Amino acid sequence: MTLNASPTTGNDRPIALITGASSGIGQATARRLASSGTPVVLMGRRRERLDALAEEITSQGGLARVSTGDVTSVQDVTDAVEVANDMGHLGILVANAGIIPIEPLEETELERWHRTIDTNLSGLVNCVHTVLPAMLEEKRGDIVLISSVAGRQTFPEASVYCATKAAVNHFADCLRVDLAKRCAKQGGHLRVSTVQPGIVQTELLESIEHEATREAAKAFTESVLEPLLPEDIAETVAWIIESPPHVSINDVVIRPTAMTR
Numbered sequence: 001m002t003l004n005a006s007p008t009t010g011n012d013r014p015i016a017l018i019t020g021a022s023s024g025i026g027q028a029t030a031r032r033l034a035s036s037g038t039p040v041v042l043m044g045r046r047r048e049r050l051d052a053l054a055e056e057i058t059s060q061g062g063l064a065r066v067s068t069g070d071v072t073s074v075q076d077v078t079d080a081v082e083v084a085n086d087m088g089h090l091g092i093l094v095a096n097a098g099i100i101p102i103e104p105l106e107e108t109e110l111e112r113w114h115r116t117i118d119t120n121l122s123g124l125v126n127c128v129h130t131v132l133p134a135m136l137e138e139k140r141g142d143i144v145l146i147s148s149v150a151g152r153q154t155f156p157e158a159s160v161y162c163a164t165k166a167a168v169n170h171f172a173d174c175l176r177v178d179l180a181k182r183c184a185k186q187g188g189h190l191r192v193s194t195v196q197p198g199i200v201q202t203e204l205l206e207s208i209e210h211e212a213t214r215e216a217a218k219a220f221t222e223s224v225l226e227p228l229l230p231e232d233i234a235e236t237v238a239w240i241i242e243s244p245p246h247v248s249i250n251d252v253v254i255r256p257t258a259m260t261r
């Protein structure tokens with residue numbers, strides 16, 4: 001876990017912790033939120049990329065700090081939250097880090113299934129559990145979970161990926177009930193939302209280790225006319241967070257127009 005130095009916020013804008021900020025949706029979300037004045041903590045494993053993004057954001061007048069780490073490590077997540085607390089009040093979590101192992105069942109390694117659950121589900125739960133105490137104390141906070149349409153439909157050779165995303169959706173539904181109960185009793189605005197994208201043009205498919213499957217998945221993506229861009233999802237996250245406090249956008253399903261399923 002490494003940190004870089006940059007100034008504390010000096011204002012009361014809630015700090016946003018964004019996991020998986022080194023590429024794709026997380027990177028675009030960090031740019032988008034920072035551009036409207038939200039200080040951001042960038043988390044991921046590839047430090048050079050995070051440093052470059054933090055530099056870009058600060059050069060444009062935004063506030064960004066880096067917390068290099070792995071969401072599967074509770075210590076790394078705790079360190080990232082401490083970086084945010086050092087800047088001010090951590091009021092936004094965008095739990096976005098994820099991987100997608102797709103491969104024929106005959107060649108699936110159990111370790112890859114476990115790694116997917118550890119990253120997409122346990123890692124996300126690590127983040128939510130670590131940010132919750134401060135949000136509960138403040139009685140305000142936004143938790144945005146980047147899920148997928150894979151959580152509501154089947155995709156070939158991707159059963160564990162789909163299962164992690166379905167679990168994220170149900171986790172959000174249940175958590176929302178618990179948070180709403182506390183808001184009703186104590187006042188406050190604690191919101192949890194899922195964003196469930198279809199195909200987005202990112203580096204995600206590069207993480208598929210099975211070569212033939214990776215190439216087939218990339219070909220399928222390229223066959224979709226105009227896939228979503230990471231910026232489309234970033235705009236959706238900003239809309240969720242910037243909605244008036246009494247408005248909770250529960251779930252957003254967002255597909256490329258040409259993708260019907």
Ligand SMILES: NC(=O)c1ccc[n+]([C@@H]2O[C@H](COP(=O)([O-])OP(=O)(O)OC[C@H]3O[C@@H](n4cnc5c(N)ncnc54)[C@H](OP(=O)(O)O)[C@@H]3O)[C@@H](O)[C@H]2O)c1
Nearest residue numbers: 020022023024025044045046070071097098148200202204
């Ligand atoms: N692209 C799509 O079509 C699509 C569709 C639906 C949902 N999604 C979801 O969107 C999210 C973002 O994916 P993306 O499409 O933007 O792909 P991406 O460009 O590959 O980004 C994935 C991010 O997750 C980070 N990450 C992976 N494992 C991590 C770990 N153990 N600890 C910390 N960070 C980790 C990566 O950073 P480091 O490697 O630097 O750690 C990277 O920044 C994922 O949850 C994915 O399931 C994507």
